[in-house]
Amino acid sequence: MRETSITDNATLSAAPENFTVTFSAATGLANVTLTNAAGRNIALAYTPPHAMTTTFTIPLPTLAPGAYTISWRTMAHDGHVMPGAIHFTVAS
């Protein structure tokens, strides 16, 4: 993973409208999940494309103040599965 639009452990003053993750090489995004502080899944209106690319932009629902985790799992050309996650907080 090269970069994400939300820094890990960031505290945001406003709820983000989307989340972008960029990889250093074309990668398949097999799944992405958003969970709240209680570990409950929050539905995403997003289906990852079934193609390998470097950048994925995931629209986020309206988020209330609180802590969240965005997790994803990717498949690389070389057959390796790479999990990733960032944690962030939307300030009240």
Place this chain on the structure above:
Amino acid sequence: MEADPLAPALFAIKLGLYGSALLAAGLDLHASLNIIARDDRSRALRIATVAGIFALIFAALRLGLANLQLGGANSLLDPATLSWTWPALGPSSIAVVVGAVAMAAGWLLQSSIATAIGAVAFAISFGQTGHTQALESPGLAPWAAAAHVLIAAFWLAGPITLWPTRSLEEATLTARVTRFSNFAVAAVPVLFVLGLWLALLLAGGWAALLSSLYGQLLIAKLAAASFALALGAYNKSVVTARLQTAPETGQRALRLTLDLDAVLFLIALAAIAAATSLTGPPSP
């Protein structure tokens, strides 16, 4: 990056896959190249076939584990998850199936051609997945990896083929060691050149090779292979001659060097299994 709790399982599977595939391919190569004489090769081919079946099992486990890593606990045979994992691991898995079938045929039919096909198919399986496939322009790298693996397999099976068992006649052992050394002298330098070139290509240059964990694991593999090469040179220059002039002393020396070889090969296998499961090439 998030830690993957299944990474240790992947390491164990890769260690098993690499070890069994290289052993199977190496023994079959020794048979195909007449290092093991025709009358004497049934046992080696049987061991190669069993190792080939283990490689097949480990390849299936690798695919299953990739599904679990990607899709979670219920995704072992999930078609949606397989649609991601199969394109990356399928060609390699198919090559392992072809190799295992050819090895079994080679054993049952005592066919040198079938055993050679089995060894080559196993070597090709290594180039069909892994880090060479993730290069922006793989070019010849996957084929170089296959050639590297084929020579490594030839070398790795040495301690088994050349082990001086009581049932092995002195003349037969000397013939095996001499013929093995003749091939090794030509092949092992190629193994080193390919290994170094691939390490530099995959790590992204000298600086990354020296500074990243991935690069350091590849260097550890090269270091283990270098020690094994030194032992090989000692075998060729001293032990081979001693086997003819003083068989008992020669066999003792051969056992010792082959024991050390086996330990060095295990270190090299563990290093490469770790490099391909617990870490990966540094980002450019």
